[in-house]
Amino acid sequence: MKTAGIIFTILSALLFAISPVLVSWTYGWGNNPLTMVLFRNLFVLPVLFVLMKRDHIAVRLPRDQFFQLLFVAAMGSCLTPLLLYSSYTYVGVGTGTTLHFFYPIFVALFCRFFYHEKLGQAKVLALILALTGTLFFMDFSNLKNLAGVATALASGMTYAFYMVLLEKKGLSRLNPFLCSFWLALFAAADLFVVGSFTDVLCFQQPVISYLTMIVIAMMTSFLAVVLLQKGIETLGSSTASIFCLFEPIGSVICGALFLHENLTPAKILGCLIIILAVVLLILAEWQKSER
Incomplete structure (x- = not known):
């Protein structure tokens, strides 16, 4: 199960890493960040609904889980991309994304101080190495x-x-299609309200842009979110957050391959340090399971 959780989390990170390449293409066709995130969540709803009906999963949620998912969606699916995309206008994409990937240390701190979770020496060392690699x-x-x-x-x-609330509130144990459906629905509703008040939603786009957004929605709001949920359920949020650092590695590689960005020695070294951190964490988890 630990191995499966590691694989799910890394695959989720790589799917999120590929998406910026496709997103950047839609911007050239007249798209913008808020419209992109809205449609990313909107387009996935019919697919998740059909999958739930196929598996005879009730769409309704208990009252407490309804409001918990509403808050979690506002944090992760709405506020996070809006804040991240807003930061790009001030400090650029590279710096903004790098600062965003300090979130594993926030996950560790939240788990430690709010839920009294012991991190262990291996996890702390992996976290320090991963953040050091990110700084490159x-x-x-x-x-x-x-x-x-x-x-x-x-x-x-x-x-x-x-990430922490998905685990600690037991939401990661919900059916992944059900959880993803409500997260996407709440996020789409929040973003539509924000877009309506700010008047930045852009609906006049070519067909190729809408088709690309459908692909992005399937990759991120469907596959990546479901895989991440399963990874958090298996590993816990603090461990899963470190494996999520495969996302900046994937972003660097995709940027070099498809956007012709420079793959500098510093970036290569940063990738290697993050991989070392992940390997150490995998070995620590393996030794723990052998005891």
Whole structure:
């Protein structure tokens, strides 16, 4: 089960890593961040609904889980992308994304201080190594803009809340289609309200843009979210958050392959350090299971 959880989490991270390439293509066709996130959640709803009906899963939720998922969706599926995309206007994509990926340390802190979870030496060492590797992706010249730095870090904090609450409130044990359906529905509703008030939603886009958004929705709001939920259920949020750091590695590789971004020695070293951290964590989990 631990091995399955590791694989699910890494696959989820890689799916999230591929999506920015496709997202950047839609921006060239007239799309914008808020519209992208809205349709990413909206397009996945019919697929999840059909899958639930196929498996005879009731759509209705108990009252307490309804409000818990409403809050979790606001944190992870709505606020997180909005804060992250907003940070890009201040500090750029590279720096904003790097600061966002400090969320594993927020996950660890939330688990430690709110839920009194013991992290263990191996997890702490892996966390330090992973964050060190992430720093190699940083453009330090952009850190002068405090508003951008704060916004990017806030996106990491809201995503950390999302991961921790999925585990600690027992939501990760819900049927993955049911959980993903309500998360996507709440997020789409929140984003539609925000978009209506800000008047930034863009519906006049070519067919190719809408088709690409459907692909992105299937990759992220369906496959990646379901896989992450299963990973958190198996590993716990603090361990899963470290394996999620395969996402910046995947983003660097995809950026070099498809967007012709420079693959600098610093980025390569950062990827290797993160991989070392993940290997150490896998070995620690394996030794623990052997005892």
